[in-house]
Amino acid sequence: MTLDSLIAVARQQGASDLHLEAGLPLALRVRGSLRTVGEPVDATRLLAWARDVIGEPQWQNFLERRSADLSRTIQGVRCRINILQTARGVGFAIRLLSTFQATIEKLNLHPDLKNLVAHDNGLILVSGPTGSGKSSTLAALIQEINLTEARHIVTIESPIEYTLRPRQAYIRQREVGRDTPSFEQALLDSLHEDPDVLMVGEMRESETMRLTLNAAETGHLVMTTVHSSTCAEALQRVVAAFPSEIQNSVAAQLADCLVAVVAQRLRFRSDLNIRVPECEILIPTNPVKAHIRNRDFFKIISALETGAEQGMWTFARYRHWLQKRANWHMPGQNSEAPDSETDEVQAANVPPLGTAPKPVVAVQKVKGAAPVAGSGGRIEIEPVEGDFGKILK
Numbered sequence: 001m002t003l004d005s006l007i008a009v010a011r012q013q014g015a016s017d018l019h020l021e022a023g024l025p026l027a028l029r030v031r032g033s034l035r036t037v038g039e040p041v042d043a044t045r046l047l048a049w050a051r052d053v054i055g056e057p058q059w060q061n062f063l064e065r066r067s068a069d070l071s072r073t074i075q076g077v078r079c080r081i082n083i084l085q086t087a088r089g090v091g092f093a094i095r096l097l098s099t100f101q102a103t104i105e106k107l108n109l110h111p112d113l114k115n116l117v118a119h120d121n122g123l124i125l126v127s128g129p130t131g132s133g134k135s136s137t138l139a140a141l142i143q144e145i146n147l148t149e150a151r152h153i154v155t156i157e158s159p160i161e162y163t164l165r166p167r168q169a170y171i172r173q174r175e176v177g178r179d180t181p182s183f184e185q186a187l188l189d190s191l192h193e194d195p196d197v198l199m200v201g202e203m204r205e206s207e208t209m210r211l212t213l214n215a216a217e218t219g220h221l222v223m224t225t226v227h228s229s230t231c232a233e234a235l236q237r238v239v240a241a242f243p244s245e246i247q248n249s250v251a252a253q254l255a256d257c258l259v260a261v262v263a264q265r266l267r268f269r270s271d272l273n274i275r276v277p278e279c280e281i282l283i284p285t286n287p288v289k290a291h292i293r294n295r296d297f298f299k300i301i302s303a304l305e306t307g308a309e310q311g312m313w314t315f316a317r318y319r320h321w322l323q324k325r326a327n328w329h330m331p332g333q334n335s336e337a338p339d340s341e342t343d344e345v346q347a348a349n350v351p352p353l354g355t356a357p358k359p360v361v362a363v364q365k366v367k368g369a370a371p372v373a374g375s376g377g378r379i380e381i382e383p384v385e386g387d388f389g390k391i392l393k
Contacts, residue, residue, distance in 0.1 A: 001041075003049045007074045009037070010096055016131065018096065022046055022089035029131070031268045031275055043089030050083045050090045069177070071159035080161050095131075097161055098331075102139040103147075106329045108276045109140065110321065112311055113262070117145050120196075122259035123216035124223045127234035132265050133277050134225040135161050135201070141223060142199055145169055154193060156186040157201035169197075176201075187211040191218070200224040206241040213250070216257040231261040231282035232300040235292060247295065255292040258284040267319075272328060280304065281313040 010018040010028055017029035022043035025036040053072065054062050062068045066085040071078065080095040098106075104113055116124055124141070126134045139162040145151055146169040153169050158176035165171075172193075180186040183200065184207050190198055202225050203209045216222040228234040235254065242250045261282040266275040282288065282304060291299045304314050313321075 001045075003053070004075050007077055007079065007094070007096070010094075011075065011077055013037075016096060018092070018094040020046060020092040020094075021086065022091065024088075032131075032266065046090045046092065050092070053081065054083065069159050071161060071175075078161065078163070080159060095161075098136065101143060102136045102162055103143050104140050107133070107136055107140050108274075108325075108329055109137065110279065110281075110313070110318070112281070112313075113137075113141065113279075114144055115311070116260050116262075117141050117197075117221070119221055119259050121216065121219045121221055121257075123213065123254070123257045124221070124259050125231075125234050125238075125261045126223065126225045126264070127228040127231065127261065128225075128264045129227065129229060134264070137262065137264065137277070138199055138201075138223055138225065139164070142171075142197070145197060146171065151196035152194060153197040153199065154190050154195040155199040155201070156180070156183055156190070157199075158183070161201075183208045184211060187215060190215065190220075195220055198222045202226070203238070209238055209241055210250075213253050213257060217253065221259070229263065229265070230301075231263045231280050231304065232297045234261050234263060235300070236295075236297040239295060248293075251295050252293050255284065255289040258289070258292070260284070265315075272330070274328075274331065276322060276328075278315055278322065279313055279318050280315050281311070281318075283307065283311050285310050 006018060006020070006026055009026075013028055013030055015028040015030050019027040019029075019034075020041055021027075023040050025038050025040050027034055027036050050062070050068075051059055054068050054070070058068065062083065068083045069081070070083075071080050073079070078097040080097060082093040084091050084093070104111060126137050128134050142153060142155070142164060145153065146164060146167045149168055151169050153164075153171045155164075155171070155173045156176065157173065159178075160173050160175045164173065174180050174186050176183055176186065180189065183202075183204070187198075187200070187208070188211065198212075198215055198220050200208070200212050200222065203212055212222055212224055226234050226237055228237050235258075238254060239247050239251050263280040263282075264277045267278050268275045282300065284292070285303070285307065288300060288303050288307075291297065291303065304312050308317065
C-alpha cells in the first residue's frame with residue numbers, strides 16, 4: 001500500500017477528500033458523505049509518507065509547526081494536502097482537485113458570474129463553508145479573464161490548487177511558504193508588481209483583510225474567499241475582524257470597493273448523480289452600500305429578495321433556475337486534459353531558495369498525447385523503523 005494507490009482508490013470512488021489517521025482505516029468523502037474503507041494504517045507508514053511528501057529541506061519546519069500545507073500532483077490528480085500531527089501520530093487531509101481546467105461552464109455556474117470580472121477594480125468576495133468549491137469558483141473567474149483579456153494576474157495561495165497556463169493574460173502564481181513568507185508580504189509586494197488582478201486564496205487575519213481592501217481601493221480587481229454561509233455573514237465577518245474603534249471606517253471602505261459577494265454551497269442532484277453549486281449573489285446597489293456603511297447587515301437579506309432586476313440571486317431563486325436548467329456539464333464528458341501540464345512539471349521541480357536546483361526535464365506538448373504528470377507525482381516510500389514518538393523527537 002502506497003500513497004499513490006490510496007489516491008487512485010479515492011479517485012475511482014469519486015471522492016473529493018481523503019483522510020488518513022494512524023490506527024484508523026482511510027476515510028473518503030463522496031458526495032458530501034464520509035465513509036471508511038479498508039484496513040487501519042499504521043503510524044510508522046504515515047510518518048514515512050509525510051517525510052517524503054514534505055521533503056527533507058522543510059521537514060524541520062514541520063517538526064516545529066506540527067502541520068504543513070502543500071499541493072502535489074499524484075497519480076495524475078492535483079491534490080491539496082494538509083499534514084498534521086494528532087494524538088495518534090501524523091495524519092493527512094487530502095483534497096482531490098478537478099482534473100480539468102475550471103471554467104464557469106464546467107462548474108455549472110450561472111453565466112451572470114462572468115459579468116463580475118468585467119470590472120477594472122474593486123473586491124469580489126466568494127464565501128461558503130469548507131468544501132463548497134470556493135477555490136474552484138475563483139479559478140473559473142480567473143480563467144474567464146485569462147481567455148478574454150490581456151491583464152496581468154497575480155495569485156497568492158496557500159497552497160496553489162489550480163495551476164494556470166497563460167492564454168491572453170499574463171499570470172504569476174505565488175505560494176505562501178514557498179514563494180513568499182506570508183499573505184501580508186505578498187500583498188505588499190504586489191503593489192510594486194503592476195498587477196491588474198489580484199487573487200488572494202483566503203482572508204484569514206485582519207492584516208490580510210486590511211491589505212486586501214487597500215489593494216481593491218487602489219485600482220486593482222481583487223478576488224478572495226472567506227468562510228461564511230451567506231453574503232451578509234461574509235460582510236459581517238470581514239468588518240468584525242477589525243478592532244471596534246475602526247469598524248465604521250472599515251465598513252465604509254468595504255462599501256466603496258465592493259463589486260459582488262458570492263455565497264455558495266454544493267447540493268447533490270440525484271437525477272444527475274453530481275453535486276452542483278447553489279449560489280447567493282449580492283450586488284452593491286446604493287441601498288446595499290448604505291446597509292454596509294451603517295453595519296445593518298440584517299437588512300441585506302431583504303435587499304437580496306427585491307434585487308433580482310439588479311442581478312442579485314437568493315438561494316431560492318438560484319435553485320429554481322437550476323431546476324429549469326437543461327444543459328449540464330458532466331465530469332468526464334468532453335473534458336479536456338489539464339491546461340497546465342508543463343507548468344505542473346516545472347512547479348514540482350522548483351527548489352527552495354538557497355539550494356542547488358535540480359535539472360528540469362523539458363516536456364513537449366503533443367496534440368492528442370496523454371497528460372504528463374510532474375516528476376513529483378510518483379512517491380516512493382522507504383520503510384522507517386522505530387517508534388513514532390522516538391522518531392519525532
